[in-house]
Amino acid sequence: MTYLRISLTDRCNLRCVYCMPAMGAKFSPKEELLSDEEILAVVKAAEKIGFNKIRLTGGEPTIRPHVTELVREIASLPGIDDITMTTNGLLLKRLAQPLKDAGLTRVNVSIDTLDGEKFTQITRGGKIEKVWEGIHAAAEAGLSPIKMNAVVVRGQNDQEVGDLAGLTMDNPYQMRFIEVMPLDGVDDVHDSGLVTTAETIDLIEDQFDAKLEPVEAPAGDPARIYHLPGAMGTVGFISPVSEPFCAFCNRIRLTADGKLRLCLLRNDEVDVREILRGGGNEDDLIEQVRFGVWRKPWGHGLLEGDRNMGRGMSQIGG
Ligand code: SAM
Ligand code: SF4
Secondary structure (H helix, E strand, C coil): EEEEECCCCCCCCCCCCCCCCCCCCCCHHHHHHHCCHHHHHHHHHHCCCCCCCCEEEECCHHCCCCCHHHHHHHCCCCCCCCCEECCCCCHHHHHHHHHHHHHHEEEEEEEECCHHHHHHHHHHCCCCCHHHHHHHHHHCCCCCEEEEEEEECCCHHHHHHHHHHHCCEEEEEEEEEEEEECCCCCCHHHHEECCCHHHHHHHHHHHHHCCCECCCCCCCCCCCEEEEECCCCEEEEEEECCCCCCCHEEEEEECCCCCEEEECCCCCEEEHHHHHHHCCCCCHHHHHHHHHHHHCCCCCHHHHHHCCCCCHHEEEEE
């Protein structure tokens, strides 16, 4: 295990249909959320046992106060080689350069459609122009290569996957298509909305009347990477439902309320907040992180019909 994904907050300035319910999303009381110092203590403990890659996510990580300072502190740790962020991009216009200056390596920006009205519908209120401003600011700041995430949902954006892939023809982006996963609050969207990677690939190849050409993915990347003939950028497919990559999973997650979530789709969690707030020292914290690593399950079992509801994606940190 070398990769820690940290949910900086369970709050968000959007309400995407596949991530949060329209009403009644669950948020932890503020006092249950980890402070900057507590997050940093967990990162230091993880770094001591070999974690070298950090991703900041959420909820929406850019709405966390002092996010730039937190990035600076994490980036200054000698064992951390890579610190990235997954964001909806709305606040990147203002934050891209300060984040880059603080040591952020690159960003993944979520964008599920190219159509402004549909974007507002899928995100329940978002303005697509803000995302594009954010993407351009990230490119200007050098937060590259920019990866873009689209969760493919039947009846929402499945007929647009070709146009989204087409963005890579003249831009050095990586456009990543993600299968929708069943998590708390949105299982109805998953059940009726799942579009498998095989289907998405067919839709793209049909539109371009060409075969996608495989590209070797970096070690540890769950995406299968291809490019369209002649394209500047690449397309990636993340298929947790139809082709689980559990055997290669090198990541654990830290939830905003201080639990190590060992698999996105299983409820097993190990509490680090009780160590932090119960007078534990760094050795105790290291021991708890190690304990979590050893307890990491063999896989999520979706294909066998396992469903572990209880937390939504925005609470866990996608
Ligand atoms: N707010 C940021 C964003 O949207 O990029 C970061 C958090 S979001 C939970 C992280 C990623 O999870 C996004 O790319 C989002 O599209 C994806 N995601 C959310 N719900 C999902 C679901 N049910 N299945 C698959 N991916 C999901
Ligand atoms: Fe917010 Fe990201 Fe979830 Fe959309 S996917 S509701 S932007 S956390």
